Amino acid sequence: MLPIDPHADPSRRAWLACPACRHGDDCPECESGRNCFVHWQYLIRNEGPRVFLQCPTCAHWWTADTSQSDWRATASTALQRKRF
Numbered sequence: 001m002l003p004i005d006p007h008a009d010p011s012r013r014a015w016l017a018c019p020a021c022r023h024g025d026d027c028p029e030c031e032s033g034r035n036c037f038v039h040w041q042y043l044i045r046n047e048g049p050r051v052f053l054q055c056p057t058c059a060h061w062w063t064a065d066t067s068q069s070d071w072r073a074t075a076s077t078a079l080q081r082k083r084f
């Protein structure tokens with residue numbers, strides 16, 4: 001398992017399915033399109049439409065093009081706090 005990137009910040013999250021472990025599969029929260037409290041990715045950084053993500057479950061690291069995918073991210077914990 002890879003180490004978690006030192007730039008990973010739990011307050012910067014993205015909600016995308018992890019291509020390695022698919023940790024959101026069978027989760028009703030994820031499938032409903034909500035920002036699941038359990039399943040999210042570290043948003044390491046972004047360059048234009050390209051984002052660099054790391055999965056906190058399996059430490060898989062990958063990039064995604066946000067201009068052509070269904071993705072959600074937040075740079076703050078405000079959303080999380082509101083829900084709990």
Ligand SMILES: [Zn+2]
Binds near residue numbers: 020023055059
């Ligand atoms: Zn994963």
Ligand SMILES: [Zn+2]
Binds near residue numbers: 023027028029030038
């Ligand atoms: Zn979930």
